[in-house]
Amino acid sequence: MSFKIYTKTGDKGQTSLIGGTRVSKSHIRIESYGTVDELNSYLGLVNDFCVEGNVKEWLREIQDRLFTLGAELATTQEKEVKMKLPDLHLSDIEWLEERIDEMNETLPEMRSFILPGGHQGASACHIARCICRRAERICVAMREHDEQVSDIILQYLNRLSDFLFVLSRYITHINGKEEIPWRARI
Numbered sequence: 019m020s021f022k023i024y025t026k027t028g029d030k031g032q033t034s035l036i037g038g039t040r041v042s043k044s045h046i047r048i049e050s051y052g053t054v055d056e057l058n059s060y061l062g063l064v065n066d067f068c069v070e071g072n073v074k075e076w077l078r079e080i081q082d083r084l085f086t087l088g089a090e091l092a093t094t095q096e097k098e099v100k101m102k103l104p105d106l107h108l109s110d111i112e113w114l115e116e117r118i119d120e121m122n123e124t125l126p127e128m129r130s131f132i133l134p135g136g137h138q139g140a141s142a143c144h145i146a147r148c149i150c151r152r153a154e155r156i157c158v159a160m161r162e163h164d165e166q167v168s169d170i171i172l173q174y175l176n177r178l179s180d181f182l183f184v185l186s187r188y189i190t191h192i193n194g195k196e197e198i199p200w201r202a203r204i
Contacts, residue, residue: 037094046160050167051091053153058084060146064185067139070192073185076117080178083110087171091157095166106170114177121188128187131200137193140186147182150175 034040041048058081065077086104134144154175157167190197 039094046156046163047091047165050153050156050160051088053149053156054084054088054091057146057149057153058088060142060149064139064142064146067137067142068189070189073189076185079113080181083174087174090168090171106168106174108170111170111173111177114174114181118177118181118184121184125184125187125191129199132187133198133200134186135198136190137195139189139193140195143182143186143189147179147186150179150182154179 061077061081061084065074065081068074068077083106086106089104090106135141154172157172157175160167187197
């Protein structure tokens with residue numbers, strides 16, 4: 019028997035965090051994990067544009083980590099949670115750094131700023147990078163509003179946006195397309 023996707027408990031603009039605390043759907047914590055969900059969805063699109071097997075595997079790994087990150091952001095801080103939740107590790111950040119270094123080994127030296135574009139996958143990757151930066155900014159704002167956000171979440175999002183920039187260059191490169199250099203008008 020399948021379960022119903024709708025509960026009707028959010029019809030008045032409230033939702034529950036993991037742990038049961040009810041908050042407004044406009045709460046900054048909801049905004050944070052909603053933005054991470056948006057990023058995860060966009061990475062699915064990036065993955066659909068990719069043909070290179072390693073990149074597809076990498077993106078699936080990242081999508082899994084983003085569910086982990088989202089679960090932490092969706093967890094109430096006021097109550098003890100009775101269920102075991104996955105967590106991020108320093109090794110997840112190191113993994114991103116290793117992939118960045120791996121891609122950089124094959125890329126030409128960057129001699130200017132690069133405009134987003136040149137390949138559909140690279141363009142989608144740039145949008146994902148921007149969403150990732152927004153998620154990072156929201157998490158920083160959460161801290162400024164005395165909402166708990168672990169250091170590792172901020173580190174992961176920061177490194178992920180770096181990864182997505184390099185991945186956009188890598189996708190352009192492996193597809194034989196040209197990067198679009200920014201030429202400042204003087």
